[in-house]
Amino acid sequence: MNGIFHFSRQTSGPKRGYFRSLSTLVNHPHIYVFPKKSHSEDSILSLLPTEPPLTELAIGSTSKLPPSPDSFEENPKFLEILQLVLEEHAHEDPESISQAQVMASTSGANLGSGGVFFAPRHKRASKFGAAAAGRGDSSKGVSGQGGAGSGRGGWIHVSDARRPPEFGRIAWPEDIFGSLEADSNGDFVGRNGNYQSSGTYRIVTRDGILGLSPFLREKLADELRKQERLARMS
Template sequence: MIAFCALTRAAFLQRGFSTLGARLLPYPYPINFVPEPSKVSIAVTFAASPDLTTGTRKIVGWVQQQPTTDIPTIDGQYIRPQEFAENAEFWPQVDRILKKHAHEDPELQAQAAGMKSGWLNITDARNPPPPSRTGAAEDIFGSIMVEDRIIKPGSFQANWAHRPVTIYGLFQLPEYLHNKLVESLSKKDDE
């Protein structure tokens, strides 16, 4: 038996995907789809000019075109979960960005101002929950500690049940944190 704390994000991704219909909205951020030489997959990245020869740190994951399906894999930047393979090297930097910058995010600060103390979930904007409700586990990046209406810096705790792609599409960080992630991806690997 595996202890819960030893489970990784990959273990959660092995669950089956929901087949419920989803409301699909246009993706709010630029995405680059880069065909990889000698592979049938296409790399998905937020990097403006990705140099994929230096490693996979900048790749969110890979999609495969399915020519037999009626709807193309990349249709208005929508990625279907059954055609997506996550890049495990990408997620540690997302967690670092959240740990380092979540307390600076204006959206999260506004949410924290509405509560006294406790844990505030950072919810994926691709499928926001109704007001005063908790989102689905696959749509929560993690939580941050709020003390006296102020986010405690460095308090981010990752939620390993979060999925990068669901029936609602690719993950969506709050704008401030997304920009911090893109800034991180634009740096050279040795920076």
């Protein structure tokens, strides 16, 4: 295996009935692989199946498959779009909603998929403190910032699913997209949960590539399709 899955897809429109070959990353059927024409051994990775791909909307490029931190070159524009989508929709994600509700019901206990409670009095200045220092222990973070049973709202992390943290811990900084603020009832604060980007997220790590929830992945793909249409019309 070279990290690629090949399949044929029927097209629509003027060439309806025509089949073209597409490639995706093994175990990532939503990430398409295209040869990079300027470098025959390099590949472009994209969430869109359109060929040729628009490099400005691609996830990035890699010199080998599957991609590794050493082989992968991320696309800064893609990261910007990713964060804009998270800012707009992360608070609507069923997984985020579930984490906020668990936080409220447990008053700050660990949230399983990367979320952890931080008391609002510390807000932006410290909500990434434990993560920035390394793989933190959620119970320690809670006791230092209000403690279980404080009856206050706090922050949950929105994290990549490629390596779910063990019980009692939060995700690595490189896996954290950002954070959302919720009140003591588990409802997100403000228009969008006051989403804050972590500034530490990496698209590819030794644990794999971009792992969004199905909800957020589709929202991101929708935005990329929208920008692709606009780019091709201009």
